[in-house]
Amino acid sequence: MHNLPFIKMHGCGNDYVFVDGFETDLPRHPAKLAIKVANRNFGVGSDGLILLVPVADDTADVEMRMFNADGSEGDMCGNGVRCVALWMARQRRISELCRVRTKSRLVTATVSPLSADSNSGTVSVDMGAPVIESADGTTECLTDISLPGQSESPPQIEFTRVSMGNPHAVIFNQELSDRNVKLLGAAIERHSTFPNGTNVEWVNIVSPTELQVRVWERGSGETLACGSGACAVGVAAVLRGVCRRGEPIGISLPGGRLEICWKPEGHVLLTGPATVSFVGTWHGGVA
Numbered sequence: 461m462h463n464l465p466f467i468k469m470h471g472c473g474n475d476y477v478f479v480d481g482f483e484t485d486l487p488r489h490p491a492k493l494a495i496k497v498a499n500r501n502f503g504v505g506s507d508g509l510i511l512l513v514p515v516a517d518d519t520a521d522v523e524m525r526m527f528n529a530d531g532s533e534g535d536m537c538g539n540g541v542r543c544v545a546l547w548m549a550r551q552r553r554i555s556e557l558c559r560v561r562t563k564s565r566l567v568t569a570t571v572s573p574l575s576a577d578s579n580s581g582t583v584s585v586d587m588g589a590p591v592i593e594s595a596d597g598t599t600e601c602l603t604d605i606s607l608p609g610q611s612e613s614p615p616q617i618e619f620t621r622v623s624m625g626n627p628h629a630v631i632f633n634q635e636l637s638d639r640n641v642k643l644l645g646a647a648i649e650r651h652s653t654f655p656n657g658t659n660v661e662w663v664n665i666v667s668p669t670e671l672q673v674r675v676w677e678r679g680s681g682e683t684l685a686c687g688s689g690a691c692a693v694g695v696a697a698v699l700r701g702v703c704r705r706g707e708p709i710g711i712s713l714p715g716g717r718l719e720i721c722w723k724p725e726g727h728v729l730l731t732g733p734a735t736v737s738f739v740g741t742w743h744g745g746v747a
């Protein structure tokens with residue numbers, strides 16, 4: 461396929477190239493295409509590729525497949541869901557709610573304003589319930605991370621393991637420095653304690669209702685924001701007694717601010733902006 465129409469959208473700077481299967485044939489080799497389009501010099505430039513796949517029955521409004529910048533397929537993407545819902549509203553394919561099926565769960569998003577000419581909006585997603593995977597309910601410790609070329613003794617990294625349909629390791633009490641986020645982040649992503657790899661969140665507690673976060677994403681490296689990561693951070697902060705369940709928690713990330721709330725009944729609500737940047741046509745092959 462030599463001319464592939466695409467949409468570029470982002471949520472707080474977490475940006476993806478989207479291919480709309482309602483309007484165009486979907487690429488046959490999405491993993492290879494993801495690597496090419498994501499490249500910030502030779503491609504469009506993005507954190508990955510997301511396909512909107514029409515659903516034959518009425519169980520969902522759209523299916524979403526997401527590929528990281530390295531071509532690996534992810535199971536869930538909170539910011540991706542928010543952008544998909546915005547686009548579905550803009551194309552007048554939904555009224556009020558958008559049910560998005562991802563690889564791991566079916567989630568429901570609400571878009572406001574719900575208008576066809578809107579290239580940006582606020583989108584809330586009910587992300588479902590977190591799965592708290594750390595055995596003692598709160599923290600685990602990594603003591604054997606070695607960095608190439610560094611002789612100092614390995615740092616002790618405490619983390620909480622939370623799944624939002626994809627894996628997250630949430631870390632408190634460490635500096636949000638480039639060294640930690642990028643070097644340790646890359647080492648933690650592939651540590652053997654995470655058989656499928658993990659996304660890594662570094663958290664600085666600003667107040668009981670405000671957390672500052674940097675994210676190292678599995679398969680994409682550092683991103684400006686991560687929706688499922690923001691949810692995992694909020695859940696871990698409640699488990700540690702830093703924040704309160706049922707109250708909105710602001711998560712400020714390098715690319716903007718998201719809000720989450722871990723509802724008393726169990727689900728996590730994720731709210732924030734979603735934006736259409738541009739539409740284009742890809743001529744770079746591998747579709």
Ligand SMILES: N[C@H](CCC[C@H](N)C(=O)O)C(=O)O
Binds near residue numbers: 539626678683689
């Ligand atoms: N940025 C996404 C998450 C991508 C996760 C992906 N990197 C994985 O392999 O799980 C979000 O907004 O939730």
